[in-house]
Amino acid sequence: MNTHSDKGERAKRTSPRPADDPQRRATILHAAQTCFAQDGFHRTTMRAVARQAGLAEGTLYHHFRGKDDLLLGLFGALGEQARASLDPAALAALNLRDFLRAFLAAPLAALAQDEAGLLRVILSEGLIRRDLGRAFADGLTGTAALGAQALAERPELRGVDTGELLRTGLTLVLGHTVQGALSGDPLPDPQVTAARMADVLLALVAAERA
Amino acid sequence: MNTHSDKGERAKRTSPRPADDPQRRATILHAAQTCFAQDGFHRTTMRAVARQAGLAEGTLYHHFRGKDDLLLGLFGALGEQARASLDPAALAALNLRDFLRAFLAAPLAALAQDEAGLLRVILSEGLIRRDLGRAFADGLTGTAALGAQALAERPELRGVDTGELLRTGLTLVLGHTVQGALSGDPLPDPQVTAARMADVLLALVAAERA
Amino acid sequence: MNTHSDKGERAKRTSPRPADDPQRRATILHAAQTCFAQDGFHRTTMRAVARQAGLAEGTLYHHFRGKDDLLLGLFGALGEQARASLDPAALAALNLRDFLRAFLAAPLAALAQDEAGLLRVILSEGLIRRDLGRAFADGLTGTAALGAQALAERPELRGVDTGELLRTGLTLVLGHTVQGALSGDPLPDPQVTAARMADVLLALVAAERA
Amino acid sequence: MNTHSDKGERAKRTSPRPADDPQRRATILHAAQTCFAQDGFHRTTMRAVARQAGLAEGTLYHHFRGKDDLLLGLFGALGEQARASLDPAALAALNLRDFLRAFLAAPLAALAQDEAGLLRVILSEGLIRRDLGRAFADGLTGTAALGAQALAERPELRGVDTGELLRTGLTLVLGHTVQGALSGDPLPDPQVTAARMADVLLALVAAERA
DNA sequence: GATGAATGAGGTTTCATTCAT
DNA sequence: CATGAATGAAACCTCATTCAT
Numbered sequence: 001m002n003t004h005s006d007k008g009e010r011a012k013r014t015s016p017r018p019a020d021d022p023q024r025r026a027t028i029l030h031a032a033q034t035c036f037a038q039d040g041f042h043r044t045t046m047r048a049v050a051r052q053a054g055l056a057e058g059t060l061y062h063h064f065r066g067k068d069d070l071l072l073g074l075f076g077a078l079g080e081q082a083r084a085s086l087d088p089a090a091l092a093a094l095n096l097r098d099f100l101r102a103f104l105a106a107p108l109a110a111l112a113q114d115e116a117g118l119l120r121v122i123l124s125e126g127l128i129r130r131d132l133g134r135a136f137a138d139g140l141t142g143t144a145a146l147g148a149q150a151l152a153e154r155p156e157l158r159g160v161d162t163g164e165l166l167r168t169g170l171t172l173v174l175g176h177t178v179q180g181a182l183s184g185d186p187l188p189d190p191q192v193t194a195a196r197m198a199d200v201l202l203a204l205v206a207a208e209r210a
Numbered sequence: 211m212n213t214h215s216d217k218g219e220r221a222k223r224t225s226p227r228p229a230d231d232p233q234r235r236a237t238i239l240h241a242a243q244t245c246f247a248q249d250g251f252h253r254t255t256m257r258a259v260a261r262q263a264g265l266a267e268g269t270l271y272h273h274f275r276g277k278d279d280l281l282l283g284l285f286g287a288l289g290e291q292a293r294a295s296l297d298p299a300a301l302a303a304l305n306l307r308d309f310l311r312a313f314l315a316a317p318l319a320a321l322a323q324d325e326a327g328l329l330r331v332i333l334s335e336g337l338i339r340r341d342l343g344r345a346f347a348d349g350l351t352g353t354a355a356l357g358a359q360a361l362a363e364r365p366e367l368r369g370v371d372t373g374e375l376l377r378t379g380l381t382l383v384l385g386h387t388v389q390g391a392l393s394g395d396p397l398p399d400p401q402v403t404a405a406r407m408a409d410v411l412l413a414l415v416a417a418e419r420a
Numbered sequence: 421m422n423t424h425s426d427k428g429e430r431a432k433r434t435s436p437r438p439a440d441d442p443q444r445r446a447t448i449l450h451a452a453q454t455c456f457a458q459d460g461f462h463r464t465t466m467r468a469v470a471r472q473a474g475l476a477e478g479t480l481y482h483h484f485r486g487k488d489d490l491l492l493g494l495f496g497a498l499g500e501q502a503r504a505s506l507d508p509a510a511l512a513a514l515n516l517r518d519f520l521r522a523f524l525a526a527p528l529a530a531l532a533q534d535e536a537g538l539l540r541v542i543l544s545e546g547l548i549r550r551d552l553g554r555a556f557a558d559g560l561t562g563t564a565a566l567g568a569q570a571l572a573e574r575p576e577l578r579g580v581d582t583g584e585l586l587r588t589g590l591t592l593v594l595g596h597t598v599q600g601a602l603s604g605d606p607l608p609d610p611q612v613t614a615a616r617m618a619d620v621l622l623a624l625v626a627a628e629r630a
Numbered sequence: 631m632n633t634h635s636d637k638g639e640r641a642k643r644t645s646p647r648p649a650d651d652p653q654r655r656a657t658i659l660h661a662a663q664t665c666f667a668q669d670g671f672h673r674t675t676m677r678a679v680a681r682q683a684g685l686a687e688g689t690l691y692h693h694f695r696g697k698d699d700l701l702l703g704l705f706g707a708l709g710e711q712a713r714a715s716l717d718p719a720a721l722a723a724l725n726l727r728d729f730l731r732a733f734l735a736a737p738l739a740a741l742a743q744d745e746a747g748l749l750r751v752i753l754s755e756g757l758i759r760r761d762l763g764r765a766f767a768d769g770l771t772g773t774a775a776l777g778a779q780a781l782a783e784r785p786e787l788r789g790v791d792t793g794e795l796l797r798t799g800l801t802l803v804l805g806h807t808v809q810g811a812l813s814g815d816p817l818p819d820p821q822v823t824a825a826r827m828a829d830v831l832l833a834l835v836a837a838e839r840a
Numbered sequence: 841g842a843t844g845a846a847t848g849a850g851g852t853t854t855c856a857t858t859c860a861t
Numbered sequence: 862c863a864t865g866a867a868t869g870a871a872a873c874c875t876c877a878t879t880c881a882t
Contacts (some may be wrong), residue, residue: 543753547750547753548669549638553812557815560809592798592801598805599804609631623830624829624834627833627837
């Protein structure tokens with residue numbers, strides 16, 4: 001209903017016919033995210049998604065294979081988002097403290113806002129569906145590996161297992177985010193949280209080098 | 211019918227009437243846990259639980275109000291288990307390092323084995339259902355507070371926010387466990403993991419007191 | 421629950437063993453009537469009847485074949501009651517006006533009180549089940565015939581179809597009672613209603629003899 | 631699938647989309663009436679109604695909220711029918727005898743035919759469900775009041791309580807119809823019955839004015 | 841491509857009845 | 862005879878998906 005206005009905006013699309021879809025896909029995914037975040041994947045009906053998107057139920061099936069495909073699409077979007085929020089080149093220029101802060105702030109910031117709902121849905125299903133869960137876990141591992149590469153050469157980390165360091169950092173981020181998602185409390189400022197967690201990791205480095 | 215064999219086991223009870231039986235409840239909860247852990251709450255049918263329990267569908271409803279009540283019962287069991295695994299009195303006698311190890315090993319051990327399935331179910335639904343999620347989060351908070359009390363007087367922690375320290379520890383535990391649940395990989399030995407995490411916390415203490 | 425006291429009363433039964441039942445049957449029927457009248461036959465569970473009777477569910481089946489048999493038993497009781505409330509010998513002694521009043525007051529009085537519930541149940545099911553319905557209708561017809569016999573010889577009714585006269589009277593009674601049962605309003609005093617209806621019939625007699 | 635033939639019949643409608651269709655509703659209600667009249671409301675399954683309507687079970691729920699809504703829809707249809715069969719303007723032109731005959735013949739005729747089943751269902755449930763029962767009773771009261779208005783000015787009824795007169799008439803109609811529904815016997819010609827009942831009322835008028 | 845009415849398998853839950861104690 | 866836990870068929874209803882328009 002409220003989505004009709006969005007449709008209005010999109011009506012000025014220049015293409016004469018509805019075109020194919022990258023726009024439509026996004027609209028639908030966004031609607032799905034909203035619904036899933038609110039009621040969970042299983043308690044959300046395709047009709048609800050359709051209405052939220054301002055479309056008919058049948059139309060959803062022109063753009064997605066089915067309900068599951070919606071979830072997969074959402075998961076893909078989460079991955080893209082995560083990848084986009086982390087720029088290894090930029091990180092490389094920072095000193096260790098700032099590197100850690102930026103590295104941890106990225107996922108925290110991405111999930112801080114209304115996207116928290118997205119995470120809830122992905123995690124909730126990921127805990128049940130082996131494929132989703134593993135993909136998510138692999139994403140974390142990959143991210144840690146990516147960061148570790150950027151830290152590999154730093155002299156002040158000589159003797160430190162940077163991979164494990166960053167994995168510990170991401171474990172903190174995951175634990176923190178899940179806790180927030182469970183409690184329903186709004187998460188504190190990502191920058192502050194990231195700074196606190198960076199301190200933990202720095203303490204760990206200091207201890208290991210001692 | 212098929213229940214008679216089970217009843218045979220239980221025949222030592224002299225009472226002629228099974229009464230309201232805590233055994234049956236446990237049997238059913240166990241079956242529910244198995245099914246839920248395997249397929250998730252929503253994809254599990256009451257029929258599946260009944261079959262797993264070796265009972266008729268209708269019988270489940272003599273002991274639980276409905277499917278939801280099964281989940282709640284499971285959640286309650288998790289809580290009891292958590293409470294049972296943490297003995298504040300015993301902890302108080304330990305030095306800091308051992309205290310932290312024991313404090314963190316308790317939940318890790320509880321969830322290490324097949325109970326991992328239980329956690330997956332509870333978390334999966336807790337991420338969607340506000341009441342469950344909050345109850346779970348409150349459990350964590352309460353546990354941290356309980357531990358903090360036991361640490362309050364220690365001179366070597368003068369100036370350290372013990373509450374936050376333990377919360378960080380539990381955040382690590384939660385993150386670690388979720389990661390394990392997601393990846394499907396068997397979690398490493400709880401004692402080892404706990405030791406590693408205790409080191410993180412000790413590093414943090416050292417850094418804060420420096 | 422409140423029925424336990426009743427059970428207490430009955431405990432002083434002199435017979436050493438529970439005896440057979442005429443007492444029990446009555447207790448159960450009474451409970452059934454209460455439940456059926458409140459929620460209707462179909463919405464009443466055997467468990468509800470058992471509880472109302474202060475008995476176990478299984479016990480009901482020692483005295484009645486099943487739920488349907490309860491309804492039949494109730495119907496039989498209604499018939500007995502109807503028959504008991506009508507004493508042809510006593511009626512024969514009355515003048516026409518009083519005869520009609522008494523004849524109509526009998527069923528009205530029987531149904532006036534809490535027995536109204538009984539009627540509701542019987543009628544409700546009688547409208548659906550051919551056997552019950554026909555038995556009920558036959559009861560009415562029989563009653564009219566019985567009354568007509570008592571009026572047969574009266575000289576002031578020479579030329580009047582007394583059977584039809586009384587059938588009309590019972591039609592009024594039935595219509596009146598059904599209306600009351602539908603509206604839920606408490607029925608007015610049976611005597612008054614009977615008097616009013618008797619007037620209708622007397623007017624009819626007068627008109628026919630004119 | 632099997633619906634396509636039906637749709638063929640209906641193909642004359644030019645609208646590309648069936649829209650919300652009043653046809654379907656009627657089809658379903660008719661099927662419901664048939665089933666309910668045969669087996670009663672409670673013994674009729676939604677599946678039976680669907681089959682009778684030549685539709686899938688799920689389809690019923692696109693047009694009615696649930697089983698109860700079917701009953702309510704039927705009740706509404708009965709009301710409409712009753713209202714349609716009574717034309718106050720036309721009645722006003724008749725002399726008293728014909729007025730009464732027409733007034734009583736209307737409901738009798740409406741229920742005489744296969745609609746008798748409809749009445750059985752409505753009454754059967756109305757006797758149990760307070761809301762339905764009251765609505766039905768109110769319908770009767772309203773009808774009597776409507777008729778009384780049309781009779782109000784007649785000089786030959788000066789001094790007669792026309793409201794009560796017509797209520798008595800409807801009580802006769804109700805009693806008569808219920809009796810017929812119970813016995814299962816086919817009701818006699820509505821016109822004849824109405825004439826006989828009109829005579830009763832006329833006798834009553836004569837007696838009251840005497 | 842868009843629509844949404846129709847489909848029907850399948851889910852949860854109820855409840856009359858049985859039978860071991 | 863009394864009990865009441867167990868049974869399991871069957872009811873109502875939901876909802877992902879299809880397909881004629």
